[in-house]
Amino acid sequence: MEMLTKLEELILLSVWRLKENAYGTTIYNYIADVTGKKLSLGGIYFPLDRLAKKGYLTAYIGEATPERKGLSKRYYHLTDRGIQALGEIKRVNEIMWADFPEIALSI
Amino acid sequence: MEMLTKLEELILLSVWRLKENAYGTTIYNYIADVTGKKLSLGGIYFPLDRLAKKGYLTAYIGEATPERKGLSKRYYHLTDRGIQALGEIKRVNEIMWADFPEIALSI
DNA sequence: CTCCCTTTTTCTAATTATTAGAAATTATTT
DNA sequence: AAATAATTTCTAATAATTAGAAAAAGGGAG
Structure with missing residues (x-):
């Protein structure tokens, strides 16, 4: 299997964690919250489609909910x-991170 | 701090692990061995320089050793x-990987 | 009913990163 | 001197990300 980009990795992991509530906006928010990095919301959709095309994800259209x-x-x-x-x-x-020490936060 | 690419992350980690023996070829070999992915040796040098320019790494030219x-x-x-x-x-x-289960290897 | 607001996805252009592989450099061996 | 090996450097092609504007659709206010 080829190497995934960092974003693809984060997206896959977010989908796993968000379970039945994984869609563009929640995935974006989750990644932004955890990493604290600014990314672009629009920019999440391209790798999301790519991951689906490559067979790592399936997509399905959500049913209407009362307040949609x-x-x-x-x-x-x-x-x-x-x-x-x-x-x-x-x-x-x-393997890569084995033994890497906890770092004191710089204040 | 901006988000590093996957390769930059792997390179930084390799430099940490290789200690006094971290240079293009050893870094390349280490990453190739651990990940099992094919990457291009030449392609390691560009992100290496970029990391140095961004202040994550310092570079120094090696001294001659007998068999160089x-x-x-x-x-x-x-x-x-x-x-x-x-x-x-x-x-x-x-945070991202917390609770992610060990997966059985497919044979 | 029409217009506006919100949530969401889609699209586009610009920029940045990676890949593949050939070329250059230098020391050693033949 | 030529060949070889270990390195880094370079270049062109491709792929990925970013920024932000545009479009879609439903709900609510008037």
């Missing part, structure tokens, strides 16, 4: 391949 | 900023 506004949400869900890709990344991370 | 061939090695070393950046990434990873 805007375009229909596109919800995402991890495929087995997506879960497996995350598992591989996790294994690489465990 | 080729261009002088450029060794890299993490700056405090580089170590701090890795610490930040580690903290984000710990």
Whole structure:
């Protein structure tokens, strides 16, 4: 499997964590909150589609809920391949980060 | 601090792990070994310079050793900023990956 | 009913990053 | 001197991200 970009990795992980509530805006917010980095909301959709095309995610259009506004949400869900890709990344991370110390926060 | 690319992250981590022996080729080999992904050796140098320009790494030209061939090695070393950046990434990873299960390897 | 507001996705142009691979550099060996 | 090996450097092609504007659709206010 080819190497995923950092954003793709973060998106996959967000979809996993958000479970049944993973769509563009919630994924964007989750990543922005956890990383504290500014990214562009629009820019989340391109890698999201790419991940779906590559078979890591499936997309389905959300049903109407009473208070809905805007375009229909596109919800995402991890495929087995997506879960497996995350598992591989996790294994690489465990090797790469082994023994890396906790760093004191600079005040 | 802006978000580092996946390659930049892997390079920084490799420099940390390789200690006094971190230069283009060893960094490339380490990343290739751990990730098992094919990347291009030449393609390691551009992000390496970029990380140095951004202040995460310092470079110094290696001294001649008895059996040297080729261009002088450029060794890299993490700056405090580089170590701090890795610490930040580690903290984000710990949040993002919390509770993610071990996946059985597909045979 | 019409207009505005909000939430959401889509699109586009500009910029930045990666890849592949060939070229250059230098020391050693033949 | 030529060949070889270990390195870095360079270049062109491709891919990815960013910034931000535009479009879609439903709800609510008047």
